[in-house]
Amino acid sequence: INKPWPMPPGTVHPAGKALIFDELRVHPAELTEAHILPFVPRAAEIDQAKEKRLQSLAAIIADCASIHAAATWILENEEWDFTAVYYDAIDHFSHGFMNFHPPKLKQVRQEKYDLYKGVVTGGYLFHDMMLSRLLQLAGEDATVILVSDHGFHSDHLRPRGVPKEPAGPAWQHRPYGIFVMKGPGIRKDERIYGAGLLDVAPTVLSLFGLPVGQDMDGRPLVQAFEKPFAPETVPSWEQVEGECGMHPPGLKSDPYAEHEAMEQLIALGYVEKPGKNAQEALDRTLNESNFYLARVYMQKKRYTLALPLLESLFAKKPDQVRYGFQLARCFQALGRLADCRRVVEAMLKTRKKKSPQFDLLRGTLALAEGKTLEALENLLKAEKADPRMPTLHQQIGSAYLKMGRILDAEKTFARALEIDPESPAAQHGMALTCMRKKVYKEAAMHALNAVGLMHQYPRAHYTLGLACAKMGDFERAAQALEVCLSMAPSFRAARKILARIYKLRLNKPDPSAAHARVLDDLRKRTPRPRTGTP
Numbered sequence: 001i002n003k004p005w006p007m008p009p010g011t012v013h014p015a016g017k018a019l020i021f022d023e024l025r026v027h028p029a030e031l032t033e034a035h036i037l038p039f040v041p042r043a044a045e046i047d048q049a050k051e052k053r054l055q056s057l058a059a060i061i062a063d064c065a066s067i068h069a070a071a072t073w074i075l076e077n078e079e080w081d082f083t084a085v086y087y088d089a090i091d092h093f094s095h096g097f098m099n100f101h102p103p104k105l106k107q108v109r110q111e112k113y114d115l116y117k118g119v120v121t122g123g124y125l126f127h128d129m130m131l132s133r134l135l136q137l138a139g140e141d142a143t144v145i146l147v148s149d150h151g152f153h154s155d156h157l158r159p160r161g162v163p164k165e166p167a168g169p170a171w172q173h174r175p176y177g178i179f180v181m182k183g184p185g186i187r188k189d190e191r192i193y194g195a196g197l198l199d200v201a202p203t204v205l206s207l208f209g210l211p212v213g214q215d216m217d218g219r220p221l222v223q224a225f226e227k228p229f230a231p232e233t234v235p236s237w238e239q240v241e242g243e244c245g246m247h248p249p250g251l252k253s254d255p256y257a258e259h260e261a262m263e264q265l266i267a268l269g270y271v272e273k274p275g276k277n278a279q280e281a282l283d284r285t286l287n288e289s290n291f292y293l294a295r296v297y298m299q300k301k302r303y304t305l306a307l308p309l310l311e312s313l314f315a316k317k318p319d320q321v322r323y324g325f326q327l328a329r330c331f332q333a334l335g336r337l338a339d340c341r342r343v344v345e346a347m348l349k350t351r352k353k354k355s356p357q358f359d360l361l362r363g364t365l366a367l368a369e370g371k372t373l374e375a376l377e378n379l380l381k382a383e384k385a386d387p388r389m390p391t392l393h394q395q396i397g398s399a400y401l402k403m404g405r406i407l408d409a410e411k412t413f414a415r416a417l418e419i420d421p422e423s424p425a426a427q428h429g430m431a432l433t434c435m436r437k438k439v440y441k442e443a444a445m446h447a448l449n450a451v452g453l454m455h456q457y458p459r460a461h462y463t464l465g466l467a468c469a470k471m472g473d474f475e476r477a478a479q480a481l482e483v484c485l486s487m488a489p490s491f492r493a494a495r496k497i498l499a500r501i502y503k504l505r506l507n508k509p510d511p512s513a514a515h516a517r518v519l520d521d522l523r524k525r526t527p528r529p530r531t532g533t534p
Helices: 015-024 053-077 090-102 110-116 118-136 168-172 197-207 255-268 278-297 303-316 321-333 338-349 356-368 373-384 394-404 406-419 424-435 440-453 458-470 474-487 492-507 508-524
Strands: 144-147 179-182
Touching: 015 255, 053 090, 053 118, 053 321, 090 168, 118 144, 118 424, 144 197, 278 303, 303 321, 321 338, 321 356, 338 356, 338 458, 356 373, 356 394, 373 394, 394 406, 394 424, 406 424, 424 440, 424 458, 440 458, 458 474, 458 492, 474 492, 492 508
Parallel strands: none
Antiparallel strands: 144 179
């Protein structure tokens, strides 16, 4: 508490305002019981010599209050066109206290639950109050965007434990964040499909009538605007001259600030505490960096970029099962099923203790290989050991569909949705089941749910197109199939059906002929995709 508290040089830009923001900071020692009790009403019962959670809570509150004080000062005292504020307190509240949030988890002791069960809710109320003040200062004519990069599991989906690995706490994250936008010219009460973090900056540029960099991975969310527009572009904003508030070239980082940032990441569990051997610590860091880069590529379906990273990691650390799991999944996604099986068998030889995840992986592989009975045997074995594993019931349902056991598939996908209603794969599985039952309206509803949860899901768009076509809604069928093909241009079945719809149902011979030409070219240039290709 009494340690020096200097603000590192370079923290504030322009530097002439550093003293103002230095005074606005809130130190944890400044907090009183009035600040702590709304989060932990029974704080007086805690022995702080043994229990450090109150100190952690005070640090989170003080840091958040400091950020808010700086933001509100700027809004009140500066001329501004654009203001961005980053609050990380909900992430810290949740990592530290989500396990105590209602409903109570079995492994949490009752006395700890009673003490800390209100912290996460208190954190959200705290942010609501701060948001109210920001909106008041911004005014009615301001466009406001509220965004988060992920959510948190707060119900029965909370993990029983956090893996002992760097970035293990990310297991507590729910993949879906939020994107909310309000202001003049913004559509009201509309759902924005397919929004991602990389789309925020291009959208902000479009709000100001500025072009989007062609080197940006994201895109403006034009569907959020009342008036449609085609965004202008420039090759790259990196090549545009002018002052943009960035640090000058060659600026040396402050070791004190680096140390504080590293300690915070260690405390959260995102990085390991370096041991005595600095080279080993560096190697571990590089391995983890490459592993999570590969995971990002996998999520974006850029499997060819993920593959060399995962192959190198597994070759260096064959005992790291998570490396092997991801490598096997990458091979399967690429249709290289023999390589996938080679990795699985290698893991089974070196792993003494077999987990249900191995049965799930073997079942998924056998399903891709067309060995449905073997797949079902492994998947049911995994279900017996751990019936709440993610993706398990989707795979069992897929096996039942391949076997023509429609009612069993329906029950299994319903079970998957009972566990996680926001699973796009389970929603799509239910859509496929409804298609087999010829209940096309329900199939379309589940397919819509799937693409609403994960827009980059070409097969779900394909199923939606089929369901709409079966209902006689050929315009919407064509729209869904066009979206599917924009994501998966070599999806032959989708292109064939779309060409027929344009020709026979919508009387549009030109697009029909165009799709027929592409389909013919695909047949000449590429073989049919192997089993297991996504």
